[in-house]
Amino acid sequence: xxxxxxxxxxxxxxxxxxxxxxxxxxxxxxxxxxxxxxxxxxxxxxxxxxxxxxxxxxxxxxxxxxxxxxxxxxxxxxxxxxxxxxxxxxxxxxxxxxxxxxxxxxxxxxxxxxxxxxxxxxxxxxxxxxxxxxxxxxxxxxxxxxxxxxxxxxxxxxxxxxxxxxxxxxxxxxxxxx
Amino acid sequence: xxxxxxxxxxxxxxxxxxxxxxxxxxxxxxxxxxxxxxxxxxxxxxxxxxxxxxxxxxxxxxxxxxxxxxxxxxxxxxxxxxxxxxxxxxxxxxxxxxxxxxxxxxxxxxxxxxxxxxxxxxxxxxxxxxxxxxxxxxxxxxxxxxxxxxxxxxxxxxxxxxxxxxxxxxxxxxxxxx
Amino acid sequence: xxxxxxxxxxxxxxxxxxxxxxxxxxxxxxxxxxxxxxxxxxxxxxxxxxxxxxxxxxxxxxxxxxxxxxxxxxxxxxxxxxxxxxxxxxxxxxxxxxxxxxxxxxxxxxxxxxxxxxxxxxxxxxxxxxxxxxxxxxxxxxxxxxxxxxxxxxxxxxxxxxxxxxxxxxxxxxxxxx
Amino acid sequence: xxxxxxxxxxxxxxxxxxxxxxxxxxxxxxxxxxxxxxxxxxxxxxxxxxxxxxxxxxxxxxxxxxxxxxxxxxxxxxxxxxxxxxxxxxxxxxxxxxxxxxxxxxxxxxxxxxxxxxxxxxxxxxxxxxxxxxxxxxxxxxxxxxxxxxxxxxxxxxxxxxxxxxxxxxxxxxxxxx
DNA sequence: TATGAATGAGGCTTCATTCAT
DNA sequence: TATGAATGAAGCCTCATTCAT
Numbered sequence: 160x161x162x163x164x165x166x167x168x169x170x171x172x173x174x175x176x177x178x179x180x181x182x183x184x185x186x187x188x189x190x191x192x193x194x195x196x197x198x199x200x201x202x203x204x205x206x207x208x209x210x211x212x213x214x215x216x217x218x219x220x221x222x223x224x225x226x227x228x229x230x231x232x233x234x235x236x237x238x239x240x241x242x243x244x245x246x247x248x249x250x251x252x253x254x255x256x257x258x259x260x261x262x263x264x265x266x267x268x269x270x271x272x273x274x275x276x277x278x279x280x281x282x283x284x285x286x287x288x289x290x291x292x293x294x295x296x297x298x299x300x301x302x303x304x305x306x307x308x309x310x311x312x313x314x315x316x317x318x319x320x321x322x323x324x325x326x327x328x329x330x331x332x333x334x335x336x337x
Numbered sequence: 338x339x340x341x342x343x344x345x346x347x348x349x350x351x352x353x354x355x356x357x358x359x360x361x362x363x364x365x366x367x368x369x370x371x372x373x374x375x376x377x378x379x380x381x382x383x384x385x386x387x388x389x390x391x392x393x394x395x396x397x398x399x400x401x402x403x404x405x406x407x408x409x410x411x412x413x414x415x416x417x418x419x420x421x422x423x424x425x426x427x428x429x430x431x432x433x434x435x436x437x438x439x440x441x442x443x444x445x446x447x448x449x450x451x452x453x454x455x456x457x458x459x460x461x462x463x464x465x466x467x468x469x470x471x472x473x474x475x476x477x478x479x480x481x482x483x484x485x486x487x488x489x490x491x492x493x494x495x496x497x498x499x500x501x502x503x504x505x506x507x508x509x510x511x512x513x514x515x
Numbered sequence: 516x517x518x519x520x521x522x523x524x525x526x527x528x529x530x531x532x533x534x535x536x537x538x539x540x541x542x543x544x545x546x547x548x549x550x551x552x553x554x555x556x557x558x559x560x561x562x563x564x565x566x567x568x569x570x571x572x573x574x575x576x577x578x579x580x581x582x583x584x585x586x587x588x589x590x591x592x593x594x595x596x597x598x599x600x601x602x603x604x605x606x607x608x609x610x611x612x613x614x615x616x617x618x619x620x621x622x623x624x625x626x627x628x629x630x631x632x633x634x635x636x637x638x639x640x641x642x643x644x645x646x647x648x649x650x651x652x653x654x655x656x657x658x659x660x661x662x663x664x665x666x667x668x669x670x671x672x673x674x675x676x677x678x679x680x681x682x683x684x685x686x687x688x689x690x691x692x693x
Numbered sequence: 694x695x696x697x698x699x700x701x702x703x704x705x706x707x708x709x710x711x712x713x714x715x716x717x718x719x720x721x722x723x724x725x726x727x728x729x730x731x732x733x734x735x736x737x738x739x740x741x742x743x744x745x746x747x748x749x750x751x752x753x754x755x756x757x758x759x760x761x762x763x764x765x766x767x768x769x770x771x772x773x774x775x776x777x778x779x780x781x782x783x784x785x786x787x788x789x790x791x792x793x794x795x796x797x798x799x800x801x802x803x804x805x806x807x808x809x810x811x812x813x814x815x816x817x818x819x820x821x822x823x824x825x826x827x828x829x830x831x832x833x834x835x836x837x838x839x840x841x842x843x844x845x846x847x848x849x850x851x852x853x854x855x856x857x858x859x860x861x862x863x864x865x866x867x868x869x870x871x
Numbered sequence: 872t873a874t875g876a877a878t879g880a881g882g883c884t885t886c887a888t889t890c891a892t
Numbered sequence: 893t894a895t896g897a898a899t900g901a902a903g904c905c906t907c908a909t910t911c912a913t
Contacts, residue, residue: 166432168346172883185898187884243431250428252490253421254344263491289504297487298480298505305479312430313441326467327476331509350908362874362911371908522788524702528887540890540895549887599787606784608846609777610700619847645860654861657839658832665831668786669797682823683832687865706904716878721905 160200163240167197167247194255201248201261208269211235215272221280222334228273229303229325236307237317246308270296277332287333299328338378341418345375345425372433379426379439386447389413393450399458400512406451407481407503414485415495424486448474455510465511473510480506516556519596523553523603550611557604557617564625567591571628577636578690584629585659585681592663593673602664626652633688643689651688658684694734697774701731701781728789735782735795742803745769749806755814756868762807763837763859770841771851780842804830811866821867829866836862 161170161178172193176186190196211232217224236242252258273296280286288295306324310317328334339352350371354364368374389410395402414420430436451474458464466473484502488495506512517530528549532542546552567588573580592598608614629652636642644651662680666673684690695704695712706727710720724730745766751758770776786792807830814820822829840858844851862868 166428169432171881182899183884184886184900188897193883246424246428246431249486249490250344250424253424254347259490289508290501294498294501295505298483298502301483301487302476302480305476305483308427309475309479312427312437320472323468323472324476327473327509330465330467330511331505333508349906360874361909362876363872365909366872522784525788527885538895539888540897541893543888544893602780602784602787605842605846606700606780609780610703615846643864645864646857650854650857651861653843654836654839654858657843658836661832661835661839664783665835668783668793676828679824679828680832683829683865686823686867687861689864705902718879718906719877722876727904 160240160244162197162200162247163243167251194251194258197248197251198258198261200244201258201265204244204248205261205265205268207235207241208265212268212272215269215276221276221283221285224276225280225286225328225332225334226325228276229299229328230321233303233306233317233321233324236304237310239311242307242311245304266300269300273299280332280334285335287335289331289333295332299332302328338418338422340375340378340425341421345429350374372429372436375426375429376436376439378422379436379443382422382426383439383443383446385413385419386443390446390450393447393454399454399461399463402454403458403464403506403510403512404503406454407477407506408499410478411481411484411495411499411502414482415488417489420485420489423482444478447478451477458510458512463513465513467509467511477506477510516596516600518553518556518603519599523607528552550607550614553604553607554614554617556600557614557621560600560604561617561621561624563591563597564621568624568628571625571632577632577639577641580632581636581642581688581690582681582685584632585655585684586677588656589659589662589673589677589680592660593666595667598663598667601660622656625656629655636688636690641691643691645687645689655684655688694774694778696731696734696781697777701785728785728792731782731785732792732795734778735792735799738778738782739795739799739802741769741775742799746802746806749803749810755810755817755819758810759814759866759868760859760863762810763833763862764855767837767840767851767855767858770838771844773845776841776845779838800834803834807833814866814868819869821869823865823867833862833866 161174165174172186173183175193175196176183179186181189186196190199211228214228214231215224236245248258248262252262270293274293277286277288277292277295277299281288281292290298303324306320307317309315310320339348339356343352350364351361353371353374354361357364359367364374368377389406392406392409393402414423426436426440430440448471452471455464455466455470455473455477459466459470468476481502484498485495487493488498517526517534521530528542529539531549531552532539535542537545542552546555567584570584570587571580592601604614604618608618626649630649633642633644633648633651633655637644637648646654659680662676663673665671666676695708699708706720707717709727709730710717713720715723720730724733745762748762748765749758770779782792782796786796804827808827811820811822811826811829811833815822815826824832837858840854841851843849844854
C-alpha cells in the first residue's frame with residue numbers, strides 16, 4: 160500500500176489507483192474522493208482487530224490470556240506497516256471527524272474486550288488493578304502502542320522490548336504469580 | 338502556529354510566512370525550504386523540555402519528584418497544540434531522517450534524566466522496577482504520551498485521567514508508600 | 516430539460532440520461548454523442564414553430580394576423596425555457612455547422628411564412644414596408660426575439676413590453692389603421 | 694482571443710494563459726478563476742462603447758446623429774469577434790449573476806445616451822415615436838444587434854443589411870425627411 | 872537583506888465515451 | 893436492445909520555489 164511508503168499526503172490519487180490495479184477514473188466509481196480511500200482502509204483495519212478481540216474473550220486463566228494478548232498484539236503492531244498506517248490515520252483524524260470517529264470506534268472494540276478480561280481477572284483475584292478496569296485497559300493498550308512506535312520509529316527490536324513491557328504491565332496491573 | 342490548525346501538508350508556505358510576519362521571499366532567506374521550517378520547530382521543541390529535565394534532576398525524594406514530573410509533563414502534553422505538533426512531527430519523521438534523528442535526540446534527553454531519577458529511586462529503595470531503569474523510563478514517557486493523545490484526540494479530560502495514570506505508573510514501578 | 520437549468524456544457528451526459536429516464540449506456544444507442552442530443556432538441560424545436568406558421572398562413576386581414584402573431588410569438592419566447600434554449604443552441608451553433616444549418620432552416624420556415632403575410636399586406640394596401648418583405652420579416656422576428664431576451668435576461672415583464680413592441684412594429688411596417 | 698475561436702467552455706485555462714503570454718500559475722495571480730477572466734473581458738467591453746456614447750451625445754440634428762450611430766454601431770457589431778464575444782457572455786450570464794449585472798450595466802449606458810437623443814429628436818419634431826423614448830431606444834439597439842447576429846451567424850453581409858435596417862428604423866421612429 | 876510576481880509541475884476530480892455482460 | 897462499470901484524457905487550480913528588483 161502506497162500510503163505506507165509515501166504517506167497519505169505525498170501519495171497521489173494516480174498512485175493509489177495504479178497500486179490498486181484500477182484506472183484513475185474508476186477509483187472515483189468506488190470512492191467519492193481521496194479521503195474516503197483512507198477512511199475505507201481504517202474501516203478494514205477494524206477487521207484486523209477481530210482475532211485479538213477473540214483471543215481476549217476466550218475462556219481460561221486471565222493472566223495467561225493477558226500475557227498472550229500482550230505478546231501477539233505487540234508483535235502485530237511491531238510490523239512497520241501497521242504502525243505507519245496508524246500514524247497516518249491518526250494524523251489525518253485530527254482534522255477529519257469521520258476518520259476520528261472511526262478511529263475511536265475501532266479502539267473501543269478492543270478496549271471493551273480487554274476491560275472484560277481485566278475485570279474477570281480482578282474478580283478471580285488474579286489482578287490487583289490500581290484503577291478502574293476500563294482505565295487500565297486504555298493504558299495497557301497505549302503502552303503497547305507506545306512500545307510499537309518506539310520499535311518502528313526508533314528501529315529497536317520488539318523482540319527485545321517485549322519482556323520489559325510484559326514485566327512492566329504485570330507490575331502495573333498487580334498480576335500475581337500463582 | 339498554523340501547522341497546528343491546518344496540518345503540515347495542508348499549510349502553504351505563504352501561510353507560514355504570513356503568520357511569522359515575514360515576506361514569502363524572505364522566508365527563503367532563513368530556511369532552505371518548507372521542510373526545514375518544521376525541522377526548526379522540532380529544534381525549538383527541545384527547549385521546551387528543559388524545565389522538565391531540570392525538574393527530574395533536582396534533589397529530593399525520588400517518588401515525590403516522579404509524581405511531580407508525571408503531573409506537569411502530562412499537563413503540558415494535554416495542551417492540544419503540543420500533542421498535535423508532536424503528531425505532525427512524528428508523521429513527517431517517518432520518512433524524513435533528519436526530523437527522525439532530531440525527534441529521538443529530543444526524547445533521549447528526557448529519557449536520560451528520567452532514567453537517572455528511577456535509578457536513584459531504586460538505589461534508595463523507593464522503587465522496585467520490573468525492568469531496567471532506562472526501559473522503564475521509556476515506558477513511563479510512552480504511557481504519559483499515550484494518555485495525552487487520548488485526552489486530545491478523544492476529547493477526554495487530562496484532569497480526570499491523571500489520577501489513574503499516576504496510580505498505574507506507581508504500581509508499575511513498584512513505588513512504595515513511605 | 517437540464518440544458519435549461521445547467522447549460523449545455525455544464526450538463527453531463529449522465530444527467531441527460533437520468534432526466535430522459537434512459538440508462539447511460541442506452542443513451543449512446545440513440546445518439547452518437549452529447550452533441551447530437553442538442554441537435555435533436557433543435558430538430559424538435561422546429562415543430563414548436565408549426566402553430567405560428569399556421570397562424571401566419573391563415574386567411575383574414577393581414578394587420579390582424581400580424582398583430583396576433585406578434586402577440587403569441589412574443590409570449591412564447593417570453594418563457595425562459597425557450598429563450599435559454601435558443602441561446603444555448605445559438606452559442607453552440609457558432610462553431611458546429613450542423614447545428615448552425617438546422618438553426619437557419621428552422622428560422623427560414625418562419626421567415627417565409629411571415630414574408631408571405633407581409634407581401635399580402637402590401638398588396639392589399641395594409642402595409643407600407645420601408646424595405647423588402649423578406650428583409651422586413653427578418654427584422655420583425657429579430658425584434659421580437661430581442662424583446663424576449665430582454666424580458667428573460669433582464670427580468671422585465673413581456674406583458675409590459677408587448678404594447679410598445681407592437682406600436683414600434685406597426686410604425687416600422689407602416690401598418691395603416693382602417 | 695481564444696474564447697472567440699473555441700468558446701468559453703471549450704477553452705482551457707492553459708490556452709488562456711498561453712494566449713495572454715502569462716504562465717499558467719501567474720494567470721491565477723491576476724484572476725481568482727477562469728470565470729473572472731470572462732468577467733474582466735466584459736468589463737473591458739464597456740470601454741468599447743464609449744465612442745458610440747460620445748457620438749450619441751454630440752450636438753447636431755438628431756436624425757443625422759441617429760443615422761450615423763446606427764451605421765457605426767451596426768458596423769462595429771458586424772465584426773464576428775464582437776458578436777461572438779457577446780454571445781459567449783450572454784450565454785454565461787444566464788447563470789452567473791455577476792456577469793449578468795455587468796452585461797446590463799454596459800447596455801444601460803448605451804440605452805441612456807440613445808434615449809436622450811431620441812427625446813431630443815421628439816422635442817425638435819424630428820421623430821414621432823410610437824412609444825416612450827427609452828423603450829424605443831431598447832428596441833433600436835435590439836434590432837441592430839439582431840441584424841448583427843444575422844450577419845455573423847448567417848453569413849449575410851452587414852453592408853447589404855444596413856440600408857434596410859435604417860429604413861426600417863426610420864419608419865419605426867417616425868423620422869421625418871426635412 | 873527583503874519583496875512578491877512569476878513559474879510550471881503536480882494536485883484532485885470530472886466527464887464523454889466504450890464495451891463486456 | 894439495455895446496462896453501468898471502466899477508462900484516461902482533460903478539467904481547473906494550488907503550491908513550493910525562484911529571481912529580478
